[in-house]
Structures are given as structure tokens and as C-alpha cells.
Amino acid sequence: MVLSVAACSEHSVGPARTYDDFERKSRTSAAVALSSVETVRLLAETSSDGDAWGAYTNIGLSEQEDTLAEATGDFASIQPPDHRSDDLRAQLLELLDSAGDHIATVRIAARRGDLGSLEQVAAPLADDSVALQHFLDSIKR
Amino acid sequence: MKKVLGVALGVLTAIGGFVDMGDLVANAATGARFDMNLAWVVVVGVIGIVVYAEMSGRVAALCGRPVFDLVRERLGPRFGLANLLASFFINMLTLTAEIAGVALSLSLVSSVNYLFLIPFVALLVWLVCWRMSFVMMERVFGLLGLCLIVFAVAVWKIGPDWNQLLSGSTHPHVPHSETLFTYAYFGIALFGAAMTPYEVFFFSSGAVEDGWTSKDLGENKINVLVGFPLGGALSLAIMASTHLLLAPRHISVDQLSQVALPVASAVGRLGLAVVIIGIFAATFGAALETSLSAGYVVAQYLGWPWGKRDAPRTATRFHVVIMIAIFGAAVFGLSGIDPVKVTEYSIVLSAAALPLTYFPILVIANDARYVGPDHTNGRFLNAVASVYLIILLLVAIATIPLMIITKGGA
Numbered sequence: 317m318v319l320s321v322a323a324c325s326e327h328s329v330g331p332a333r334t335y336d337d338f339e340r341k342s343r344t345s346a347a348v349a350l351s352s353v354e355t356v357r358l359l360a361e362t363s364s365d366g367d368a369w370g371a372y373t374n375i376g377l378s379e380q381e382d383t384l385a386e387a388t389g390d391f392a393s394i395q396p397p398d399h400r401s402d403d404l405r406a407q408l409l410e411l412l413d414s415a416g417d418h419i420a421t422v423r424i425a426a427r428r429g430d431l432g433s434l435e436q437v438a439a440p441l442a443d444d445s446v447a448l449q450h451f452l453d454s455i456k457r
Numbered sequence: 458m459k460k461v462l463g464v465a466l467g468v469l470t471a472i473g474g475f476v477d478m479g480d481l482v483a484n485a486a487t488g489a490r491f492d493m494n495l496a497w498v499v500v501v502g503v504i505g506i507v508v509y510a511e512m513s514g515r516v517a518a519l520c521g522r523p524v525f526d527l528v529r530e531r532l533g534p535r536f537g538l539a540n541l542l543a544s545f546f547i548n549m550l551t552l553t554a555e556i557a558g559v560a561l562s563l564s565l566v567s568s569v570n571y572l573f574l575i576p577f578v579a580l581l582v583w584l585v586c587w588r589m590s591f592v593m594m595e596r597v598f599g600l601l602g603l604c605l606i607v608f609a610v611a612v613w614k615i616g617p618d619w620n621q622l623l624s625g626s627t628h629p630h631v632p633h634s635e636t637l638f639t640y641a642y643f644g645i646a647l648f649g650a651a652m653t654p655y656e657v658f659f660f661s662s663g664a665v666e667d668g669w670t671s672k673d674l675g676e677n678k679i680n681v682l683v684g685f686p687l688g689g690a691l692s693l694a695i696m697a698s699t700h701l702l703l704a705p706r707h708i709s710v711d712q713l714s715q716v717a718l719p720v721a722s723a724v725g726r727l728g729l730a731v732v733i734i735g736i737f738a739a740t741f742g743a744a745l746e747t748s749l750s751a752g753y754v755v756a757q758y759l760g761w762p763w764g765k766r767d768a769p770r771t772a773t774r775f776h777v778v779i780m781i782a783i784f785g786a787a788v789f790g791l792s793g794i795d796p797v798k799v800t801e802y803s804i805v806l807s808a809a810a811l812p813l814t815y816f817p818i819l820v821i822a823n824d825a826r827y828v829g830p831d832h833t834n835g836r837f838l839n840a841v842a843s844v845y846l847i848i849l850l851l852v853a854i855a856t857i858p859l860m861i862i863t864k865g866g867a
Contacts, residue, residue: 344867347709354706355715358722367725371568372733376714383711449707 331395338394338401342408343455345391350448352384353415353441356422360438363431370431377423384419388412411451415444464676468684470599475688477743478558479551479650479804481695481736482797486710487643488696489703491635496626496693498644502651503689505845507681508838509815512822513657514677517664519828524661526757527827528817540817541758543810545751548655550803552747552786556582557796558740561713562733572791579787582744586779591666591765598742604735608694611723615701622697642859642866645852646801649808651689652849655750657814662753666766674832698723711797751782801866809856811849819846 332338356377363373391412396405418440425437487495513524520527525544529537559582560574567574585594631640669677698719699710710716717736721729749765756763756775763775790796819842823833834842860866 347707350707351709351711354708355718358702358706358708358718362718362722365725368721368729369566369726372565372714372717372721372729374568375565376712376718379712379714 332397332401334397335400338397339404339455341391341394342404343452345387345412346408346448346452346455348387349384349412349415350445350452352380352387352419353445353448355380356419357438357441357445360422360434360441363426364433364435366432368431370426370429373426373431373434374423377419377426381416381419381423384412384416388416408451411444411447415441415448418444464679466596466600467676467680468687469603470595471680471684472599472603472687472691474595474599474602474739474742474746475685476602476605476691476695476739477551477650477653477746478554478740478796478800479653479807480692481558481713481716481739482710482800483643483646483650483804484692484695485699485703485716486801487647488699489708489710489715491632491640491643492700492704493622493625493696494629494632495640495644495647496696497629498647499651499689499692499696501848502648503686503692504841505648505848506652506656507685508842508845509652509818510657510660510685511678511681512818512834512838512842513661514664514669514681515674515832516818516821516828517661518669518673518677519671519832521665521670523658523665523753523757524818524821525658525754527821529758531821531824531827532817536817537758540813541754543813544654544658544754547803547807547810548747548751548754549782549786549789550799550806551653551655552744552751552782553789553794554796554800554803555740555744555747556783556786557790557799558713559737559744560790561796562737562740565714565717565733571796572793575787575790578741578744579783582741582748583780583783585741586745586748586765586783587769587776591663594742594745595663598738598745601738602735602742604731605691605695605739607720607724607728607731607735608691608698611720611728612694612697612701614723615698615719617697617701622701625700626693636863638859639863639866641855642805642863645808645856645859646805646866648852649804649806649811649856651692652811652815653804653807654810654814655747657818658750658753659746662749662757662764666764668766671832713797748779748783752776752779798865805856805860809853812846812853815849816846819843 332341359368359373359376362368392409396402422434422438426434484499516527517523528540556575556578557571559578560571563574563578564571631637664677702719702722703710703715708715713736717729717732720732752775753763755778761774762772764772769776821827823839825833
């Protein structure tokens with residue numbers, strides 16, 4: 317039972333042996349990033365509307381920042397199997413870094429008590445969201 | 458009138474006490490990822506828990522002894538030991554998840570990292586187990602759990618296309634973005650969340666704690682037949698809220714804060730406050746139940762005095778087991794392990810151990826030596842319960858392979 321549980325890590329950090337493997341891991345990482353980006357956008361919107369208090373918003377933002385950072389770190393540590401994978405890796409890492417930066421900006425503003433304008437601060441995340449969705453659409457299932 | 462009020466209170470407590478961390482996480486995650494395509498599993502799970510909870514309550518009321526106490530006697534010490542080991546292990550995972558859930562809910566109002574709150578929560582759970590009466594525990598946390606009805610309010614405020622919502626629930630399919638394996642895996646998680654073993658052990662032992670007799674059989678039936686399905690409806694409201702608000706945004710639920718987000722967005726600050734009270738009550742209540750269940754299963758198997766109805770000095774070993782269980786769960790939670798992942802594993806592994814829990818209940822409920830000749834299961838009930846036993850067996854067989862194939866639902 318313990319072995320089964322241990323076998324169930326979502327982002328195993330071993331090398332991807334084929335391009336298809338690498339593409340699958342890229343898709344997982346991009347989906348996690350998209351979820352974090354959209355959660356932060358919804359949190360920012362909710363907070364700006366006065367529908368969430370500071371503690372809830374701060375915890376929610378920190379959780380998503382940590383989730384994205386973990387996904388970025390896990391993906392960056394995966395050994396790409398070939399040169400075709402290098403392009404894919406570079407493309408996705410750029411998207412992940414951009415999303416991470418913008419989420420950090422929202423988190424900083426929230427911790428400074430700037431809840432009313434969080435939606436405005438989170439505006440760049442709309443582009444990150446579109447870019448991640450395009451990335452996911454471009455990868456075959 | 459007093460009787461009617463008592464029954465009403467019992468039903469409300471059953472509704473509010475139905476949802477725990479497993480239900481919150483499983484239903485929210487499933488709604489965000491599979492829309493309403495797994496709603497049917499909640500219905501199937503609720504029918505199952507209704508059938509078996511009624512049986513275990515009936516056995517306890519007629520024998521004056523809870524089911525687990527009778528398992529070793531009726532099915533032998535080896536089966537009883539297997540049941541004990543499986544139940545205790547899963548109970549510990551569940552208790553860890555519930556304590557973490559309480560800490561997480563408190564962190565959402567305090568901004569304090571939930572890890573710092575775990576020791577405080579563990580102490581509070583132990584203190585309440587130690588000092589608060591059984592009836593008070595049931596009522597307070599069961600009734601506060603009714604705050605989770607705010608999920609239904611959120612769904613109503615979002616203003617969905619009700620025909621589409623109903624159609625999506627009644628015409629399930631595997632979404633294009635998923636595989637049959639992940640669909641089945643999450644189905645098992647939902648099923649495990651609805652039929653978690655500690656619920657029947659607690660329900661059965663609780664019937665003895667409350668001093669139920671044959672006169673309470675009617676109330677047992679009403680609590681179970683009305684309270685649990687309405688509790689299941691709450692689960693569906695949680696699923697619908699994330700389906701309507703999170704799924705269109707491609708948000709997958711990995712954190713407890715995301716479970717509350719649809720309510721905050723749709724109902725506002727007041728809704729957020731109410732839902733966090735509800736989450737706190739549901740997880741704290743479940744932490745109490747799993748703590749007590751840990752004590753019940755060990756003490757009942759070993760023949761020790763047990764129960765809150767006796768003074769702690771009379772049931773010392775029972776209370777020591779509870780203390781050790783709470784301490785162990787807190788230590789495990791403090792390791793930093795993701796509480797949502799622990800919750801997912803606890804409900805999925807629960808599903809793997811379900812036959813061990815429910816098979817003995819069916820055997821004992823059919824044994825006239827325990828329940829009397831007039832109160833054994835009827836043919837219809839036996840037919841339904843037997844079908845469920847087959848379902849439980851298939852679920853148990855499929856659980857671990859699916860967990861490996863899908864890498865824990867990834």
C-alpha cells in the first residue's frame with residue numbers, strides 16, 4: 317500500500333525518455349500553470365469586488381504561487397530527450413516564468429493591503445492565460 | 458412534540474455532519490474537472506451508506522453493542538484483526554486530513570500558516586473529545602455544518618441553466634480531455650468519500666453511546682433516510698459550484714481555499730464567512746468522529762471498556778488510544794505532506810478496504826441471534842445490500858491498479 321502511494325507522484329522528476337513523454341509532462345505543467353493563473357485572476361476579481369477579506373486572499377495567492385513555483389521547478393529539472401524537446405522546454409519555461417512573475421506582483425500588492433486594485437494588478441495574467449491555452453492547444457493529446 | 462423536535466434535530470445533525478474533508482475535496486475537484494459527469498456516483502454512494510448505516514444503527518440499537526464489537530465474535534478474531542488493521546490505518550490518514558482541514562480553514566481567516574495551527578487544533582480536538590458530552594458534540598458540529606448549505610445558495614446565485622445542469626448530471630460521459638481510467642479513479646474517490654468506513658463505526662458506536670433501544674429504530678430510519686440523502690445533496694451542490702465557476706476557467710482544485718472560491722465569488726463576504734464556518738465545523742466534527750472511531754475499533758476489538766458515556770478513569774485505555782491517534786495524526790500533518798493529497802489517498806484507500814467494513818454488517822444484520830427474528834433484513838434490503846457488496850468488491854479490486862495507472866489521478 318505504501319509503495320502504491322509512493323508510486324503516485326504527479327510530477328516525477330525523472331528524465332523523459334521520448335519526445336512524447338516530454339510533451340506529456342509539458343502538458344501537465346502547463347495545465348497546472350493555467351489553473352494557478354486563473355485562480356489568481358478569480359481571487360483578484362473577487363477581492364477587488366470586496367467579496368473576500370485579506371487573510372483569505374493572501375493565503376489563496378500564496379498557495380497558487382507555491383503551486384506554480386513547484387510545477388516550474390519540476391518541469392525545469394526534467395532532462396529533455398532531444399533537440400526538438402529543447403524548443404518546447406524553452407517555450408514553456410518562458411510562459412511559466414512570466415506567469416510566476418505576474419502572480420508574485422499580485423501577491424505583493426495583496427500583502428500591502430491593496431485589495432481594491434488587485435484586479436488591475438492582475439491584468440497581465442490575462443495574456444499569460446491566453447498564451448498557456450494556446451500552448452496547450454498546440455500540443456496534441 | 459418533544460419527540461418530533463428530537464427527530465428533526467437528528468435529521469439536521471445528520472445533514473450537517475455528512476460532509477467532511479474528503480467530501481469537500483472530492484466533490485469540488487470532480488466538479489472542476491469532470492463537470493457533473495460523476496454526479497451519479499454520489500447518488501450511488503449515498504444509497505449505499507443509507508443502506509448500511511441503517512443496518513449498523515439497527516444492530517447497535519437491538520444488541521446494545523456496536524458492529525465492530527460483534528465482528529470478532531461473529532466472524533472470528535483473524536477477520537476482526539484484518540478489519541481492525543485496515544480500518545485503523547485508513548482512520549489515521551483520514552484523521553490527519555481532517556485535522557489539517559481544520560487548520561487550513563483557520564488559516565483562511567487568520568493568515569497564519571496552517572502548519573503552525575496543527576498543534577493547536579490537535580489539542581482542541583483532544584480537549585473536546587475529553588470534556589464535551591457526546592450529544593453536545595454531535596449537535597454543535599452537526600448543526601454548524603449546516604452552514605455548508607451556502608454552496609447551494611451559491612449555485613442558485615450563479616444562475617445556471619438548470620435544464621443543462623440536470624442534463625449534464627443525468628447523461629454522464631467521459632470528457633474528451635480525460636481517459637476512462639481517470640474517470641473511474643475519480644469515481645472511486647467520490648464513492649469512497651460517501652462510504653468512508655469510520656462513518657458506520659461512529660454511527661454504530663454512537664447509537665450505543667446515545668443509549669438507543671428498539672424504540673429508537675424509527676428515529677434511526679428517519680435520520681438515515683432523510684438526513685443522509687440531504688447531506689448527499691450538499692455534496693452535489695459543492696460539485697455544481699465548482700463545475701459552474703471553476704471548470705470554465707480550467708481551474709483544478711488542489712487547495713481548500715479554491716473549494717470556497719465559488720461561494721466567495723457568487724455570494725460575497727458573508728457567504729465566504731458562512732462557508733468557512735461550515736468547513737471548520739465539518740472538518741472539526743469529522744476529526745472528532747475519526748478520533749473516537751480510532752478508540753472505538755481498538756477498544757472494541759480488544760474488549761476494553763470504551764465510550765464517552767463512562768468517566769475517563771473507567772475507560773482509560775480507550776482515551777489513551779484517542780490521544781495517541783490525535784498525536785500521531787498531528788505529527789504526520791506537521792511533516793508538511795500536502796493535506797489535499799492525504800485526503801485524496803485516504804478516501805481512495807478507504808474504497809479499497811470497504812468490503813472488510815461492510816460485509817460483516819450485512820452478516821450480523823441477518824443474524825437473528827443478534828437482532829432478533831423480527832428485525833433481520835428483508836429480502837429487498839438483502840438484495841440491495843448484496844448488489845452493493847459486489848460493487849464494493851469491484852471497487853476494492855480496481856482501486857490500487859487505477860491509482861498506479863493514473864498516477865494518483867494526474
